Amino acid sequence: MRGTTVRRRxxxxxANGLDGETxxxxxxxxxxxxxxxxxxxxxxxxxxxxxxxxxxQFALRPHLGPIDGIDPDKLAExxxxxxxxxxxxxxxxxxxxxxxxxxxxxxxxxxxxxEHSGEGKLLFLAQAGSGPGPVDPRKLPYYLLxxxxxxxxxxxxxxxLDVQHAVGxxxxxxxxxxxxxxxxxxxxxxxxxxxxxRPRRAVLFGTANPGDPATRLTHDHLLQPLGRFLRRKPxxxxxxxxxxxxxxxxxxxxxxxxEAPALLFATVHGLGFREDDPRQRLAQGALVCQDWNGPxxxxxxxxxxxxxxLDGEADCTGLLVLLLACFSAGTPIYNDFVRxxxxxxxxxxxxxxxxxxxxKLLRQGALAVVGHVDRLWGYSFYWPRSGEHLPTxxxxxxxxxxxxxxxxxxxxxxxxxxxxxxxxLWGQLRRSPDDLLDEGAFWTALLDARNYVIxxxxxxxxxx
Numbered sequence: 001m002r003g004t005t006v007r008r009r010x011x012x013x014x015a016n017g018l019d020g021e022t023x024x025x026x027x028x029x030x031x032x033x034x035x036x037x038x039x040x041x042x043x044x045x046x047x048x049x050x051x052x053x054x055x056x057q058f059a060l061r062p063h064l065g066p067i068d069g070i071d072p073d074k075l076a077e078x079x080x081x082x083x084x085x086x087x088x089x090x091x092x093x094x095x096x097x098x099x100x101x102x103x104x105x106x107x108x109x110x111x112x113x114x115e116h117s118g119e120g121k122l123l124f125l126a127q128a129g130s131g132p133g134p135v136d137p138r139k140l141p142y143y144l145l146x147x148x149x150x151x152x153x154x155x156x157x158x159x160x161l162d163v164q165h166a167v168g169x170x171x172x173x174x175x176x177x178x179x180x181x182x183x184x185x186x187x188x189x190x191x192x193x194x195x196x197x198r199p200r201r202a203v204l205f206g207t208a209n210p211g212d213p214a215t216r217l218t219h220d221h222l223l224q225p226l227g228r229f230l231r232r233k234p235x236x237x238x239x240x241x242x243x244x245x246x247x248x249x250x251x252x253x254x255x256x257x258x259e260a261p262a263l264l265f266a267t268v269h270g271l272g273f274r275e276d277d278p279r280q281r282l283a284q285g286a287l288v289c290q291d292w293n294g295p296x297x298x299x300x301x302x303x304x305x306x307x308x309x310l311d312g313e314a315d316c317t318g319l320l321v322l323l324l325a326c327f328s329a330g331t332p333i334y335n336d337f338v339r340x341x342x343x344x345x346x347x348x349x350x351x352x353x354x355x356x357x358x359x360k361l362l363r364q365g366a367l368a369v370v371g372h373v374d375r376l377w378g379y380s381f382y383w384p385r386s387g388e389h390l391p392t393x394x395x396x397x398x399x400x401x402x403x404x405x406x407x408x409x410x411x412x413x414x415x416x417x418x419x420x421x422x423x424x425l426w427g428q429l430r431r432s433p434d435d436l437l438d439e440g441a442f443w444t445a446l447l448d449a450r451n452y453v454i455x456x457x458x459x460x461x462x463x464x
Contacts, residue, residue: 016214016376017326018288020271020279023299026326026375065164065411066135066142072166072408075103079110079141080459085148086117091178092147096170099185099457102192110137116146116153121160135164142166143407143459149173150352155332155373159450163414166407168368168458171354173281180363187317187365188457196318196463201238201261202230202401205252207268208244211294214378218267218324219243221388222381226265229394230401236464237401249289252305256321256361257314262462263322263400270325270376271304275349282306285327285355285371307360317365318463320406321358322397329371329453330354336374336447348374358455368406368456372448379445380416380452392416392449400462407458417449 017026065072072078080103084093104111114128125131130140144161146153146169153169161167172180190196206223207215223243230239240261242251247268255264269288273280283306292303323329331353335346358369383389392412399409424442 016269017272018269018299020273020283020286020299021277023292023297026272065408066137070137072142073404075106075143075459076108076110077137078143079112079137080107080143081112081114081141082145082147083114083116085152086115088147092181095178095182096147096185098189102189103459107141110141112141116157121157143405145170145457150330150354155352158453163418166405166410166458168407168454168456170456172359172363184362188367188460191318191367191463198262198318198463200236201240202263202265203240203242203255203261205242205247205255205264205266207247207288207290209290209292209294215269217378217382222390222393223267225388225390226393226397230397233398233401235401245290247290249291249302249305252287252289253309257311257316260316260319262318263320265322265397267324270327272327275347280349281353282308282356284331285325285357287323287325307356310360310364315365316361319366320400320462321361321366321369323369323371324376326372326376327374328355329358329455330373332374336451337444354455362456367460368454370410370452370454373451373453377444377448379448403461403464405459405461406454410454413449413452417446420446420449
Protein backbone atom coordinates (compact mmCIF):
# COMPACT_ATOMS: atom_id res chain seq x y z
CA MET A 1 0.00 0.00 0.00
CA ARG A 2 1.34 3.44 -0.94
CA GLY A 3 2.67 5.42 2.02
CA THR A 4 3.01 2.34 4.22
CA THR A 5 6.40 0.96 5.22
CA VAL A 6 6.42 -2.81 5.46
CA ARG A 7 9.10 -4.12 7.83
CA ARG A 8 10.35 -7.55 6.87
CA ARG A 9 10.61 -9.98 9.72
CA UNK A 10 14.12 -11.49 9.83
CA UNK A 11 14.38 -15.08 8.70
CA UNK A 12 15.09 -17.74 11.34
CA UNK A 13 18.80 -17.98 12.03
CA UNK A 14 20.41 -21.38 11.29
CA ALA A 15 21.55 -23.17 14.42
CA ASN A 16 25.27 -23.68 14.92
CA GLY A 17 26.98 -26.47 16.83
CA LEU A 18 26.03 -30.11 17.17
CA ASP A 19 25.45 -32.41 20.13
CA GLY A 20 28.30 -34.92 20.20
CA GLU A 21 26.02 -37.69 21.44
CA THR A 22 23.00 -37.35 19.15
CA UNK A 23 24.07 -35.16 16.24
CA UNK A 24 21.14 -32.82 16.96
CA UNK A 25 21.59 -29.07 17.03
CA UNK A 26 22.83 -27.63 20.31
CA UNK A 27 19.94 -25.14 20.20
CA UNK A 28 16.78 -24.65 18.19
CA UNK A 29 16.50 -22.17 15.36
CA UNK A 30 16.05 -18.61 16.59
CA UNK A 31 14.95 -15.35 15.06
CA UNK A 32 16.68 -12.20 16.31
CA UNK A 33 13.58 -11.46 18.40
CA UNK A 34 13.73 -14.89 20.04
CA UNK A 35 17.47 -14.54 20.57
CA UNK A 36 16.75 -11.34 22.46
CA UNK A 37 14.87 -13.35 25.06
CA UNK A 38 17.79 -15.79 25.30
CA UNK A 39 20.70 -13.41 25.64
CA UNK A 40 19.25 -10.17 27.01
CA UNK A 41 20.64 -9.43 30.45
CA UNK A 42 19.82 -6.96 33.18
CA UNK A 43 21.03 -3.35 32.91
CA UNK A 44 24.79 -3.04 32.44
CA UNK A 45 26.70 -2.48 35.68
CA UNK A 46 28.22 1.03 35.89
CA UNK A 47 31.81 -0.11 35.39
CA UNK A 48 30.95 -1.97 32.17
CA UNK A 49 28.92 0.99 30.90
CA UNK A 50 31.92 3.28 31.40
CA UNK A 51 34.15 0.79 29.57
CA UNK A 52 31.73 0.67 26.65
CA UNK A 53 31.60 4.47 26.56
CA UNK A 54 35.39 4.54 26.26
CA UNK A 55 35.16 2.05 23.41
CA UNK A 56 32.80 4.45 21.69
CA GLN A 57 35.60 7.01 21.73
CA PHE A 58 38.06 4.44 20.34
CA ALA A 59 35.73 3.37 17.56
CA LEU A 60 35.94 6.88 16.09
CA ARG A 61 39.65 6.33 15.40
CA PRO A 62 40.75 4.70 12.12
CA HIS A 63 41.83 1.62 14.07
CA LEU A 64 42.47 0.32 17.54
CA GLY A 65 45.89 -0.74 18.76
CA PRO A 66 49.06 1.33 19.31
CA ILE A 67 49.33 5.10 19.22
CA ASP A 68 50.01 6.93 15.96
CA GLY A 69 53.58 6.67 14.75
CA ILE A 70 54.07 3.12 16.04
CA ASP A 71 54.51 0.37 13.43
CA PRO A 72 52.82 -2.80 14.76
CA ASP A 73 54.86 -4.75 12.23
CA LYS A 74 58.01 -4.12 14.30
CA LEU A 75 58.36 -5.43 17.84
CA ALA A 76 61.09 -2.88 18.51
CA GLU A 77 58.35 -0.22 18.19
CA UNK A 78 55.22 -2.07 19.32
CA UNK A 79 56.80 -4.06 22.16
CA UNK A 80 56.16 -7.59 23.38
CA UNK A 81 55.32 -8.86 26.84
CA UNK A 82 54.47 -12.10 28.63
CA UNK A 83 51.87 -12.21 31.41
CA UNK A 84 52.27 -15.21 33.70
CA UNK A 85 49.42 -16.33 35.93
CA UNK A 86 50.36 -15.96 39.59
CA UNK A 87 51.84 -19.22 40.82
CA UNK A 88 53.00 -20.41 37.38
CA UNK A 89 55.36 -23.34 37.81
CA UNK A 90 59.05 -22.44 37.46
CA UNK A 91 59.38 -25.31 34.98
CA UNK A 92 56.93 -23.57 32.62
CA UNK A 93 58.83 -20.29 32.79
CA UNK A 94 62.07 -22.15 32.09
CA UNK A 95 60.53 -24.09 29.21
CA UNK A 96 59.42 -20.86 27.50
CA UNK A 97 62.84 -19.23 27.85
CA UNK A 98 63.90 -19.75 24.21
CA UNK A 99 60.86 -17.79 23.04
CA UNK A 100 61.27 -15.13 25.74
CA UNK A 101 64.92 -14.60 24.82
CA UNK A 102 63.99 -14.35 21.14
CA UNK A 103 61.28 -11.75 21.79
CA UNK A 104 63.56 -9.77 24.13
CA UNK A 105 66.11 -9.50 21.33
CA UNK A 106 63.39 -8.24 18.97
CA UNK A 107 61.56 -5.86 21.33
CA UNK A 108 64.60 -4.50 23.17
CA UNK A 109 63.64 -2.03 25.89
CA UNK A 110 59.93 -2.59 25.13
CA UNK A 111 60.07 -6.20 26.37
CA UNK A 112 58.17 -6.82 29.63
CA UNK A 113 57.54 -9.75 31.99
CA UNK A 114 54.36 -9.30 34.05
CA GLU A 115 52.14 -11.29 36.39
CA HIS A 116 48.37 -11.54 36.73
CA SER A 117 46.95 -12.19 40.18
CA GLY A 118 43.23 -12.15 39.48
CA GLU A 119 42.73 -8.40 39.09
CA GLY A 120 40.52 -6.93 36.38
CA LYS A 121 41.78 -5.28 33.22
CA LEU A 122 41.77 -1.67 34.43
CA LEU A 123 43.62 -2.44 37.66
CA PHE A 124 46.11 -4.61 35.75
CA LEU A 125 46.78 -1.74 33.33
CA ALA A 126 47.23 0.72 36.19
CA GLN A 127 49.65 -1.57 38.02
CA ALA A 128 51.65 -1.92 34.80
CA GLY A 129 51.82 1.87 34.46
CA SER A 130 49.26 2.08 31.67
CA GLY A 131 45.57 2.81 31.22
CA PRO A 132 42.66 2.48 28.78
CA GLY A 133 42.98 3.98 25.34
CA PRO A 134 45.46 3.66 22.47
CA VAL A 135 48.45 1.56 23.46
CA ASP A 136 51.68 3.36 24.31
CA PRO A 137 54.31 0.58 24.12
CA ARG A 138 56.60 2.56 26.43
CA LYS A 139 54.08 1.92 29.19
CA LEU A 140 52.83 -1.54 28.21
CA PRO A 141 53.65 -3.59 25.07
CA TYR A 142 51.10 -3.92 22.32
CA TYR A 143 51.70 -7.68 21.94
CA LEU A 144 50.91 -9.66 25.10
CA LEU A 145 51.11 -13.42 25.61
CA UNK A 146 49.05 -14.74 28.54
CA UNK A 147 50.44 -17.94 30.07
CA UNK A 148 47.88 -19.79 32.14
CA UNK A 149 44.59 -21.67 32.05
CA UNK A 150 41.11 -20.17 31.99
CA UNK A 151 40.74 -20.55 35.74
CA UNK A 152 44.03 -18.73 36.39
CA UNK A 153 43.53 -15.90 33.87
CA UNK A 154 39.78 -15.54 33.17
CA UNK A 155 38.39 -15.18 29.68
CA UNK A 156 36.82 -11.80 30.50
CA UNK A 157 40.28 -10.43 31.25
CA UNK A 158 41.56 -11.65 27.89
CA UNK A 159 38.54 -10.33 26.00
CA UNK A 160 38.80 -6.82 27.46
CA LEU A 161 42.59 -6.60 27.24
CA ASP A 162 42.35 -7.64 23.59
CA VAL A 163 40.24 -4.61 22.67
CA GLN A 164 43.34 -2.43 22.39
CA HIS A 165 46.24 -4.89 22.69
CA ALA A 166 47.09 -7.90 20.52
CA VAL A 167 46.59 -10.75 22.99
CA GLY A 168 47.26 -14.48 22.75
CA UNK A 169 47.12 -17.26 25.31
CA UNK A 170 49.29 -20.32 25.84
CA UNK A 171 48.23 -23.20 28.05
CA UNK A 172 48.82 -26.95 27.98
CA UNK A 173 47.21 -29.70 30.05
CA UNK A 174 48.59 -33.07 31.01
CA UNK A 175 51.71 -34.59 32.54
CA UNK A 176 53.79 -33.65 29.47
CA UNK A 177 52.84 -29.96 29.68
CA UNK A 178 56.38 -28.78 30.48
CA UNK A 179 57.71 -30.41 27.35
CA UNK A 180 54.77 -28.99 25.37
CA UNK A 181 55.71 -25.44 26.39
CA UNK A 182 59.34 -26.07 25.49
CA UNK A 183 58.47 -27.62 22.15
CA UNK A 184 56.21 -24.70 21.24
CA UNK A 185 58.82 -22.11 22.20
CA UNK A 186 61.60 -23.85 20.27
CA UNK A 187 59.53 -24.35 17.12
CA UNK A 188 58.36 -20.74 16.96
CA UNK A 189 61.96 -19.58 17.27
CA UNK A 190 63.04 -22.10 14.65
CA UNK A 191 60.35 -20.95 12.22
CA UNK A 192 61.43 -17.32 12.59
CA UNK A 193 65.21 -17.74 12.62
CA UNK A 194 66.07 -20.79 10.53
CA UNK A 195 63.29 -20.65 7.97
CA UNK A 196 60.98 -23.53 7.16
CA UNK A 197 60.19 -25.49 4.04
CA ARG A 198 56.42 -25.13 4.06
CA PRO A 199 54.65 -24.33 0.78
CA ARG A 200 53.18 -20.86 0.40
CA ARG A 201 49.73 -22.34 0.24
CA ALA A 202 46.51 -21.23 1.93
CA VAL A 203 43.67 -23.76 2.08
CA LEU A 204 40.05 -22.90 2.77
CA PHE A 205 38.17 -25.92 4.11
CA GLY A 206 34.41 -25.94 4.62
CA THR A 207 31.46 -28.28 4.74
CA ALA A 208 27.98 -28.02 3.25
CA ASN A 209 26.28 -30.92 4.99
CA PRO A 210 23.04 -32.29 3.47
CA GLY A 211 19.93 -30.53 4.73
CA ASP A 212 21.92 -28.26 7.06
CA PRO A 213 21.24 -24.52 6.61
CA ALA A 214 24.14 -23.38 8.83
CA THR A 215 26.97 -24.96 6.84
CA ARG A 216 25.27 -24.10 3.56
CA LEU A 217 25.07 -20.44 4.60
CA THR A 218 28.74 -20.43 5.61
CA HIS A 219 29.80 -22.25 2.45
CA ASP A 220 27.89 -19.92 0.11
CA HIS A 221 28.34 -16.58 1.86
CA LEU A 222 31.74 -16.83 3.54
CA LEU A 223 33.95 -19.62 2.22
CA GLN A 224 33.38 -19.26 -1.52
CA PRO A 225 33.44 -15.44 -1.74
CA LEU A 226 36.42 -15.29 0.62
CA GLY A 227 38.27 -17.72 -1.64
CA ARG A 228 37.56 -15.55 -4.67
CA PHE A 229 38.77 -12.47 -2.80
CA LEU A 230 42.06 -14.09 -1.73
CA ARG A 231 42.76 -15.46 -5.20
CA ARG A 232 42.58 -11.94 -6.60
CA LYS A 233 45.23 -10.63 -4.19
CA PRO A 234 48.69 -10.26 -5.71
CA UNK A 235 51.52 -12.21 -4.15
CA UNK A 236 53.23 -15.58 -4.06
CA UNK A 237 50.40 -17.47 -2.37
CA UNK A 238 48.48 -20.37 -3.87
CA UNK A 239 44.91 -20.31 -2.54
CA UNK A 240 42.96 -23.56 -2.86
CA UNK A 241 39.54 -24.73 -1.75
CA UNK A 242 38.46 -28.01 -0.14
CA UNK A 243 34.73 -27.59 0.16
CA UNK A 244 31.42 -29.44 0.13
CA UNK A 245 31.71 -33.09 -0.85
CA UNK A 246 35.54 -32.96 -0.70
CA UNK A 247 35.61 -31.71 2.92
CA UNK A 248 35.72 -35.16 4.53
CA UNK A 249 37.45 -36.18 7.74
CA UNK A 250 40.34 -37.96 6.05
CA UNK A 251 41.23 -34.83 4.08
CA UNK A 252 41.06 -32.53 7.10
CA UNK A 253 43.31 -34.83 9.13
CA UNK A 254 45.79 -34.74 6.26
CA UNK A 255 45.64 -30.94 6.11
CA UNK A 256 46.41 -30.79 9.82
CA UNK A 257 49.37 -33.18 9.61
CA UNK A 258 51.43 -34.39 6.65
CA GLU A 259 49.71 -32.24 3.98
CA ALA A 260 49.61 -29.09 6.15
CA PRO A 261 49.73 -25.79 4.22
CA ALA A 262 51.06 -22.56 5.71
CA LEU A 263 47.52 -21.29 6.42
CA LEU A 264 44.39 -23.35 7.01
CA PHE A 265 41.00 -21.67 7.36
CA ALA A 266 38.17 -24.07 8.29
CA THR A 267 34.43 -23.41 8.61
CA VAL A 268 32.57 -26.38 10.10
CA HIS A 269 30.23 -27.35 12.92
CA GLY A 270 31.90 -27.81 16.30
CA LEU A 271 30.75 -30.51 18.70
CA GLY A 272 29.41 -29.88 22.18
CA PHE A 273 29.05 -32.46 24.95
CA ARG A 274 27.11 -32.40 28.21
CA GLU A 275 29.14 -31.30 31.21
CA ASP A 276 28.86 -34.79 32.76
CA ASP A 277 30.04 -36.55 29.58
CA PRO A 278 33.59 -37.98 30.01
CA ARG A 279 34.32 -37.12 26.37
CA GLN A 280 33.89 -33.39 26.90
CA ARG A 281 37.51 -32.49 27.69
CA LEU A 282 38.85 -34.43 24.70
CA ALA A 283 36.19 -33.82 22.06
CA GLN A 284 34.48 -30.51 22.85
CA GLY A 285 34.97 -28.36 19.77
CA ALA A 286 35.80 -31.34 17.56
CA LEU A 287 35.48 -30.45 13.87
CA VAL A 288 32.52 -32.05 12.10
CA CYS A 289 33.27 -32.91 8.48
CA GLN A 290 31.23 -33.70 5.38
CA ASP A 291 30.97 -37.31 6.58
CA TRP A 292 28.04 -36.16 8.76
CA ASN A 293 24.89 -36.64 6.69
CA GLY A 294 22.93 -33.79 8.19
CA PRO A 295 20.08 -33.40 10.67
CA UNK A 296 18.58 -36.66 11.89
CA UNK A 297 21.54 -38.81 10.82
CA UNK A 298 23.11 -39.15 14.27
CA UNK A 299 26.77 -38.65 15.09
CA UNK A 300 29.76 -41.00 15.15
CA UNK A 301 33.54 -40.56 15.59
CA UNK A 302 33.95 -41.16 11.86
CA UNK A 303 32.31 -37.79 11.22
CA UNK A 304 34.58 -35.50 13.23
CA UNK A 305 38.22 -34.73 13.99
CA UNK A 306 39.57 -34.70 17.55
CA UNK A 307 43.08 -34.34 18.95
CA UNK A 308 43.41 -38.14 19.02
CA UNK A 309 42.97 -38.28 15.24
CA LEU A 310 46.21 -36.37 14.67
CA ASP A 311 49.48 -38.22 14.31
CA GLY A 312 51.60 -37.23 17.29
CA GLU A 313 54.74 -37.43 15.16
CA ALA A 314 53.55 -35.00 12.51
CA ASP A 315 55.60 -31.80 12.24
CA CYS A 316 53.34 -28.76 11.81
CA THR A 317 56.07 -26.16 12.33
CA GLY A 318 55.02 -22.95 10.61
CA LEU A 319 51.30 -23.80 10.30
CA LEU A 320 48.70 -21.15 11.18
CA VAL A 321 45.10 -22.36 11.72
CA LEU A 322 41.85 -20.39 11.86
CA LEU A 323 38.82 -22.38 13.00
CA LEU A 324 35.26 -21.12 12.65
CA ALA A 325 33.52 -23.71 14.79
CA CYS A 326 31.70 -23.75 18.11
CA PHE A 327 34.00 -24.37 21.11
CA SER A 328 37.00 -24.69 18.77
CA ALA A 329 39.17 -22.58 21.12
CA GLY A 330 37.64 -23.33 24.47
CA THR A 331 34.65 -23.77 26.73
CA PRO A 332 33.51 -21.47 29.55
CA ILE A 333 31.63 -22.60 32.64
CA TYR A 334 28.54 -20.65 31.64
CA ASN A 335 26.95 -20.30 28.23
CA ASP A 336 27.19 -16.68 27.11
CA PHE A 337 24.26 -17.03 24.74
CA VAL A 338 21.60 -18.85 26.78
CA ARG A 339 20.30 -17.48 30.05
CA UNK A 340 17.58 -19.14 32.11
CA UNK A 341 17.14 -16.04 34.22
CA UNK A 342 19.00 -12.94 35.42
CA UNK A 343 20.85 -14.89 38.12
CA UNK A 344 20.93 -18.34 36.58
CA UNK A 345 23.14 -18.69 33.48
CA UNK A 346 23.18 -22.06 31.73
CA UNK A 347 26.13 -24.22 32.77
CA UNK A 348 28.27 -25.61 29.96
CA UNK A 349 31.15 -27.28 31.84
CA UNK A 350 32.21 -27.90 35.45
CA UNK A 351 35.26 -25.71 34.83
CA UNK A 352 36.52 -23.64 31.88
CA UNK A 353 39.11 -25.24 29.60
CA UNK A 354 41.11 -24.80 26.41
CA UNK A 355 40.07 -27.22 23.66
CA UNK A 356 42.25 -30.30 23.19
CA UNK A 357 42.60 -30.02 19.39
CA UNK A 358 44.39 -26.64 19.31
CA UNK A 359 46.58 -27.78 22.20
CA LYS A 360 47.63 -30.76 20.09
CA LEU A 361 48.34 -28.58 17.07
CA LEU A 362 50.48 -26.18 19.12
CA ARG A 363 52.36 -29.16 20.58
CA GLN A 364 53.18 -30.28 17.05
CA GLY A 365 54.56 -26.96 15.90
CA ALA A 366 51.60 -24.83 14.78
CA LEU A 367 52.47 -21.18 15.25
CA ALA A 368 49.01 -20.32 16.55
CA VAL A 369 45.36 -21.34 16.38
CA VAL A 370 42.52 -18.83 16.17
CA GLY A 371 39.27 -20.32 17.40
CA HIS A 372 36.01 -19.50 19.10
CA VAL A 373 34.94 -19.79 22.72
CA ASP A 374 31.38 -21.04 23.28
CA ARG A 375 28.84 -21.09 20.46
CA LEU A 376 29.64 -19.45 17.13
CA TRP A 377 27.12 -17.49 15.08
CA GLY A 378 27.05 -16.21 11.54
CA TYR A 379 26.57 -12.54 12.37
CA SER A 380 30.25 -11.89 11.78
CA PHE A 381 29.75 -12.46 8.04
CA TYR A 382 25.97 -12.29 7.43
CA TRP A 383 24.00 -9.43 8.95
CA PRO A 384 20.19 -9.41 9.33
CA ARG A 385 18.37 -7.48 6.57
CA SER A 386 21.74 -6.72 4.98
CA GLY A 387 23.17 -10.07 3.95
CA GLU A 388 26.74 -11.03 3.16
CA HIS A 389 29.33 -8.83 4.87
CA LEU A 390 32.96 -9.99 4.71
CA PRO A 391 35.35 -7.06 5.43
CA THR A 392 36.33 -8.42 8.87
CA UNK A 393 37.56 -11.71 7.39
CA UNK A 394 38.98 -10.16 4.24
CA UNK A 395 41.03 -7.72 6.26
CA UNK A 396 42.35 -10.35 8.68
CA UNK A 397 43.29 -12.96 6.08
CA UNK A 398 44.61 -10.35 3.67
CA UNK A 399 46.99 -9.02 6.32
CA UNK A 400 48.14 -12.54 7.18
CA UNK A 401 49.02 -13.29 3.55
CA UNK A 402 51.00 -10.04 3.50
CA UNK A 403 53.12 -11.38 6.37
CA UNK A 404 51.66 -9.21 9.15
CA UNK A 405 51.71 -10.45 12.77
CA UNK A 406 48.62 -12.43 13.74
CA UNK A 407 47.57 -10.13 16.58
CA UNK A 408 47.68 -7.11 14.28
CA UNK A 409 45.79 -8.98 11.56
CA UNK A 410 42.98 -9.72 14.03
CA UNK A 411 42.44 -6.04 14.87
CA UNK A 412 39.44 -5.95 12.54
CA UNK A 413 37.68 -8.35 14.92
CA UNK A 414 38.52 -6.13 17.89
CA UNK A 415 37.23 -3.06 16.07
CA UNK A 416 33.99 -4.84 15.22
CA UNK A 417 33.54 -5.82 18.88
CA UNK A 418 34.15 -2.23 19.98
CA UNK A 419 31.71 -0.84 17.41
CA UNK A 420 28.95 -3.27 18.33
CA UNK A 421 29.45 -2.57 22.02
CA UNK A 422 29.15 1.14 21.33
CA UNK A 423 26.01 0.70 19.25
CA UNK A 424 24.42 -1.50 21.90
CA LEU A 425 25.15 0.96 24.69
CA TRP A 426 23.85 3.86 22.62
CA GLY A 427 20.62 1.98 21.90
CA GLN A 428 20.15 1.16 25.56
CA LEU A 429 20.69 4.78 26.58
CA ARG A 430 18.13 6.02 24.08
CA ARG A 431 15.63 3.26 24.91
CA SER A 432 14.31 3.47 21.38
CA PRO A 433 11.48 0.96 20.74
CA ASP A 434 12.54 0.72 17.09
CA ASP A 435 15.88 -0.77 18.13
CA LEU A 436 14.40 -3.57 20.24
CA LEU A 437 13.83 -5.71 17.17
CA ASP A 438 17.58 -5.83 16.62
CA GLU A 439 18.76 -5.98 20.22
CA GLY A 440 18.91 -9.77 20.26
CA ALA A 441 21.05 -9.75 17.14
CA PHE A 442 23.24 -7.07 18.70
CA TRP A 443 23.84 -9.04 21.88
CA THR A 444 24.62 -12.20 19.94
CA ALA A 445 26.83 -10.46 17.38
CA LEU A 446 28.65 -8.57 20.13
CA LEU A 447 29.50 -11.70 22.09
CA ASP A 448 30.24 -13.63 18.91
CA ALA A 449 32.78 -11.01 17.78
CA ARG A 450 34.34 -10.88 21.23
CA ASN A 451 34.77 -14.65 21.56
CA TYR A 452 37.34 -15.12 18.78
CA VAL A 453 40.66 -15.70 20.55
CA ILE A 454 44.28 -16.40 19.66
CA UNK A 455 45.90 -19.48 21.17
CA UNK A 456 49.64 -19.02 20.89
CA UNK A 457 51.95 -16.03 20.51
CA UNK A 458 50.09 -13.07 18.93
CA UNK A 459 53.33 -11.85 17.33
CA UNK A 460 53.76 -14.87 15.04
CA UNK A 461 53.30 -14.44 11.32
CA UNK A 462 53.21 -16.54 8.18
CA UNK A 463 56.76 -17.08 6.89
CA UNK A 464 57.30 -15.32 3.58
